[in-house]
Amino acid sequence: MQLPTQKSVQQDEAPQKIEKMKHVVRRIKFESELDLDFGERVAEKAYGQKLLSCIQCGTCSATCPLAHYMDYTPRKIIAMTREGFKEEVLNSLTIWLCASCYSCYVQCPRQIHITDVMYALKREAIQLGFHPKRLPIPILAQEFYKRVLKDGRNTESWLLISLYLRTNPFKMLKESILGLKLFLRGRLTIGKEHVKRRDQIHAILEHKKGGQPL
């Protein structure tokens, strides 16, 4: 195997850390590819000032019911965030799979608000457009946001319809039997719920697209 010495110099310039060769994958991270303040900025935005005090014990991963499906365990996300692996973190599935069950939040021996950290990372990923285009989870969040912005309340039937339209319209067909069953039992409504004082909602949520990127 020939070592691509020439290439590594270039890599230092361009953030391209995974190089596929015939049989092997070369992985390396150069300090210049990192966003070194990322961790501190996330900590600040997530009441997780203690993020930096993580001792990498892995309690969060072990207690997480979704860790089996994550590309990086929550512990790794914390480590990577702290060390400035911004792209990997914001591109990861982990932050979207977090179901906000707060299990890690209550068990963390350093009392890091991990759920809040995940939220901060989700916001960052949405703002910087990092998440995969048709990944339904962030789209659900966005559709939900719009729905409530409009009416002040959420109507589940309409939320699901708009979600499927944006992600996978065929899925709507798949779900239609379930939908029908729910409808027959009066558990899905067509009429939209809304608050009377929609003006108050609009006043509160004035800066719809606001928020500073990290």
Add this chain to the structure above:
Amino acid sequence: MLTAGEQSKTNTWEPRIVAFFCNWCTYTAADLAGVSRLRHAPNARIIRVMCSGRVDPQFILDAFSKGADGVLLGGCHPGDCHYMEGNYKALRRMRLLKRMLKDMGIEEHRFRLEWISASEGERIKTVINEMTEQVRTLGPLGLPKKFEEWDTEMEVLERTVNGKEEAVHA
């Protein structure tokens, strides 16, 4: 003679807090805060006494009159006094003093009595920071300046009265 508060009132005024700490608990706690590098506001100046019971209310009045914007008194927790009950005596005196200060027009938050044990370095930080902010909100007390003003007023008044008397006599 102007106090620092008044000198710098025009530019950036910083609250001045005089803190009387007992040797056994609160002063030790302040040392602990130091050893633990618990950063806090540089506005308090500590005077060490053996016991909070040694603190004569006059010390506090004197501090205010010399230009302090706030006074903090720190002693051991009830039941923990190195001298058995000095802190209770301090508490009794300070309750009375608080009423007096109120009558004198000195705001409540300018004087604070705190029980801080030798292990509570963190508390030193919190209390000093909190108090600095509270006093900052209240603004300068500026008693020396007020004294001067009152003195001038009195002089003027005296002169007017004397002047009138002289006029009567004349």
Add this chain to the structure above:
Amino acid sequence: MKYLSYPGCSLRSTGRAYEESIVAVFKALEIEYEELKDWNCCGATSYVSIDETDAFALAARNLALAELQVAEGTINLIAPCSACYLVLSKTERYLEDYPDVRTNVNAKLDKAGLHYNGRVEVRHPLDVLVNDYGLEKISKRVKYPLKGLKVASYYGCQVVRPFAKFDHSHYPVTMDKLVQALGAEPVDWPLKTRCCGGSLTGTTQEAGLRLNRLLLKEAQKRGADIMLTCCPLCQHNLECYQERINRIYQEEIDIPVAYFTQLIGVALGLSEKELGMQRLFKKPSLEKFMHPKGEMAHA
């Protein structure tokens, strides 16, 4: 004590039976409450993924409205949906703990002519029924003790973590005690608070279904006749996907999933209609466990 209620969006659709049974049970127990006027969505887990201050402000509007509706004292605001309960409690707590949040949120509320002063205490109906009303009083009112019924109480995640004050975050017992008070038998199982995946069943179904499969299987394995929930989303996930789970994973799961308030209603002798039982996919057959109180004495 009088309560304000905050139904939340889910109780108006998928969770209708939950609201109906709460109304019926509260009425039967003579617990007075009124609905929070013009409440809005709490924001659930989605809002905070977009904008945190907006999320807190949106939730805080409800708290501010509660203060407008009740002029004095501490207001007990009942939020039956776990997500609403968590979001409102969290908002309440963060407003208290983080001065920055308080300032920013009140600035937003200000634009809508509202202000929040910190008088609201967010409560869950489970907490209210067990800790305010009391188990003894409930069991006195029970007409049909559910003798022999084995119940797996499923608390889900957000109702006990991390802002709830009424029970342990991983091993809660409040619902189990309630089940006992109804004459039934609580099943001790280790997954009481393991997450059902929440909205993942709608977005990342593979993961969502697996989580529910584990919960349902374990409850069934431990001999439960019924699973009780206290959250509309948990109920929906656990009940509505059973067929699909059986199909995909070749399982034989067949267990009714009801709201805890429905079970109380049954024991109190309320009608199925009042309790919204007809809205369940799998109506639990409870008749064989219902023994009128007189019979119990002979047993």
Add this chain to the structure above:
Amino acid sequence: MHNYEQKEAVRIGFYICHCGHNIASIVDVKAVAEYVKSLPGVVVSCEYKYMCSDPGQELIQKDIHEHSLNRIIVASCSPLLHEHTFRTAVEKGGLNPYYFQMVNIREDVSWVHTDAKAATEKSKDLARAAVQRVFHHKALETKHVKIHPDVLIVGGGIAGIHAALTLANSGKKVFLVERQPTIGGHMAMFDKTFPTLDCAACILTPKMSQVKNHPNITLWTYSEVTKVDGYVGNYKITIKRKPRYINEELCVGCMDCIEKCVYKEGKTPDEFNVGLSKRKPVYIPFPQATPQIVLIDPEACIEFKSGRCKKTCVEACDRKAIDFNQKEEMKEIEVGTIILATGYHTFDAKRVPFYGYGKYPNVYTSLEVERLVNASGPTGGELILRDGRHPKTVGIIHCVGSRDKNTNRWCSRTCCMYSLKLAHLLKEHTEAEVYNFYIDIRAAGKSYEEFYDKLLDENVHFIRGRVAEVSDWAVRSSEEGKLIIRAEDTMIGIVRRIPVDMVVLAVGMEPQSDSQDVRRLFNISCSTEGFFLERHPKLAPVDTFTDGIFIAGACQGPKDIPDSVAQAGAAAAQALTLIDTGEIELEPNTAFVVQDDCSGCRTCLTICPYNAISRDEAKQKAFINEALCKGCGTCVAACPSGAIKQNLFEDEMIFSEINGLLENTPVVCC
């Protein structure tokens, strides 16, 4: 402005210390020295790298001579650390030590502030206050107190035992007071000790009997200190001896009474075996208990409960040692010094419900396992689980109740090593697969890392990950009937589920539950965690802030046996130093009455906590007994006519300090 008598012109020497970078990196020491130079009365003002060093002290002494200085101020660290150093230096320079004043600009300034400008200004203010204060200083005489040569040691664990023997061997009389019926403490419960694996009993029991037989040691077990009066050199101690209902003089420890007790089987959980076995109402904690005297537990004994026992024990005792009417007894002793070696408490694993202790029978605490593997333990050293099985797989969970902000923040220091030891013993006893779940392995003692190496070679599994949960939730058939440990293997980055038969919780060390009461009783302080606070973490690790009281062992913080023994030796040496010096210097900060000003109003009489003030009825004046006064100064603050003064803290001194702090422009002193 100040009208007080000035006998001679005040000549102040001011020295500001850099303390390396500790002070100088934040405080502009040069500017402060320059500034102080301009203040009235200041003759010398200079800065130096380390004032506490010999050259620093010599600098002061040289200046005293060259410039005829009569007041010295050092601005450096806390007076609690170096006031004594500098006072001694000043005295050696030929000046009364009480003309010295210290300014704290390290703990109180440079270590807690980041704004250099503000820190420098604060230092100037503090320096100015001291300059104004020293004008009022007076020459005082140091008080001396005789030290009673006897020593009280509280706690008969390995630390207390070692300290007692050290002192007794040097010819001092020691009172060793232990709350339990036997000495030996936790160490007596252990099986083997790390890293040498020598048996705990083999090395401890000889020391225990030495204590019992030493002519210089009075051993009082089943006893507690209830009252502490007096001060360094002259403590008066009251000790409560709880009734054993056995005449100690008569009992020879034959245990016939235990055998003949009407209970054929024990019914009460055995404390020594942490509840893993049962004992009778009349019992001896363990075979090597010292003293070898039985005792009766009135909570369990039928005679105490109903008065209708056949009292077969009384019949069995040849020496008629059983005495149901024994009453508790109070002893009063006088000692000069005290060593507290009250030990620790193991963390209650029920506080971490995630690990299932108390819920799943096969979850054990480490202390229980010590008894289980012990040959004299409840199972004779055979590892039988609560459900009767022999474990084939064992998981040891580290850091239970340690390094966790939800319970105890600190590292308990011993758990890693004892977990390794237990892993070894468990493997030796059962040949089970042993998994260690750890966050970090802390093997920082002598030969500890080598012991870790040995364990690795023994093929014990080490999984780096804190366990989130122990449960009986099986998802595979291979997990049925097992306890499942869930942890992330952080080295691999994947969550693992490991089914085991037995879980061992390596519980941490906590302060004794009554450490706050004990602290109050002896008038010492506790650190944030609740362990007794040492005078200085590095330089005075066994001293406390109360003179004459020393601490040793785990009551000061988590410690293993070697460290406890070392500290016990140090505490004994400190006590010996005091005893052999024969006397101790006391701060002359006592109060006195200026007779002319006293109005005889009696206010001070009731206020003194030490009854040091009396009233001369003939003269109608108050009078303070200097020997009784402890120098709190509360009478000074209370005296309506200002007739009482406190040495070192006279009103004028404090007023001038206040004035100095708040005044930027120097006052011209008369």
